[in-house]
Amino acid sequence: ETGVTQSPTHLIKTRGQQVTLRCSSQSGHNTVSWYQQALGQGPQFIFQYYREEENGRGNFPPRFSGLQFPNYSSELNVNALELDDSALYLCASSGPPGQGNEKLFFGSGTQLSVL
Amino acid sequence: DAKTTQPPSMDCAEGRAANLPCNHSTISGNEYVYWYRQIHSQGPQYIIHGLKNNETNEMASLIITEDRKSSTLILPHATLRDTAVYYCIVRPLLSGGYQKVTFGTGTKLQVIP
Numbered sequence: 001e002t003g004v005t006q007s008p009t010h011l012i013k014t015r016g017q018q019v020t021l022r023c024s025s026q027s028g029h030n031t032v033s034w035y036q037q038a039l040g041q042g043p044q045f046i047f048q049y050y051r052e053e054e055n056g057r058g059n060f061p062p063r064f065s066g067l068q069f070p071n072y073s074s075e076l077n078v079n080a081l082e083l084d085d086s087a088l089y090l091c092a093s094s095g096p097p098g099q100g101n102e103k104l105f106f107g108s109g110t111q112l113s114v115l
Numbered sequence: 116d117a118k119t120t121q122p123p124s125m126d127c128a129e130g131r132a133a134n135l136p137c138n139h140s141t142i143s144g145n146e147y148v149y150w151y152r153q154i155h156s157q158g159p160q161y162i163i164h165g166l167k168n169n170e171t172n173e174m175a176s177l178i179i180t181e182d183r184k185s186s187t188l189i190l191p192h193a194t195l196r197d198t199a200v201y202y203c204i205v206r207p208l209l210s211g212g213y214q215k216v217t218f219g220t221g222t223k224l225q226v227i228p
Contacts (some may be wrong), residue, residue: 004158033215042202042218043159056215090158104151104216106158 004107006091012113013081021076021110023091029105032074034066035090037109043090049074078112086114119203124223127197133190135222137203140184145207148179148186152199153221159202162188193226200224 005024013019025032033048033056045058049068063079072093078085088111092104120138127133139148147166151159163170163177165186170177176189190197202221 035218040220042220043216045215045217048215058215092158103161103164104159106160108157 004091004093004105006089006107006110008110009108010111010113012115014115015081015083017081017114018077018079019081019112021078021089021091021112023074023076023093023107025072025074025091025093026095026105029093029095030072031094032068032072033092033104034074034076035092035106036060037088037090039087046076081114083114086112088112119205119219121201121203121219121222123220124225126225126227127190127193129195129226129228130192133188133193133197133224133226135188135190135201135203135224136185137188138185139203139205142183142205146205147207148177148183149204149206149216150175150177150188151202151204151216151218152197153202154196154199159218162201193224195226195228198224198226 004026007022031050034046035043036046037043046060046064047054047057052068065077066075068074088109090109091107094104147164149164150162152162153159162174163172165177165179167179167183179186200221200223202218204216
């Protein structure tokens with residue numbers, strides 16, 4: 001069983017640039033969500049994707065957007081980067097209803113630094 | 116989701132039981148208690164969850180008080196690899212595509228040799 005994988009592991013960008021982060025969900029999982037974790041804080045929910053559609057969003061501006069592909073992998077895009085966007089970005093997946101989907105499985109994250 | 120209160124940090128001697136408390140006095144009847152942990156530089160890892168009965172798995176035990184206003188996560192024989200931030204979360208059972216989990220700041224557990 002393949003776990004959740006994220007790429008890249010580290011990234012450095014400058015203010016105003018755009019970034020794309022990628023996530024491959026665990027085998028058999030069709031739901032993916034993204035979290036932002038600032039230093040010393042718990043992860044904060046950004047949004048989730050189910051069957052290629054966004055179906056839940058946290059308190060993040062529209063410059064945070066995403067995609068989910070037919071193979072359930074996902075991208076997180078952030079436009080017009082700000083210094084406060086520096087954080088660890090985590091991807092999580094879970095399985096379809098009725099199949100032990102009470103657990104979230106997280107990747108190791110992408111550490112984004114905005115200079 | 117109901118709010119939880121956890122101590123910011125705890126120490127535990129290696130080989131001893133680690134007992135991590137969590138208060139969730141505003142928990143609703145349909146809300147479960149979940150525990151995750153996050154080892155440095157990794158994503159959170161699911162540990163256990165429960166509704167009102169005590170639960171045990173290969174990683175830990177979860178003790179929920181009868182009034183469900185508090186719970187304790189027990190790591191029976193802590194090892195150095197259990198050093199991590201432990202998050203107590205209260206929310207309805209994850210179902211379908213609903214994955215929003217509200218994390219607090221958790222308890223930083225330091226296992227001491």
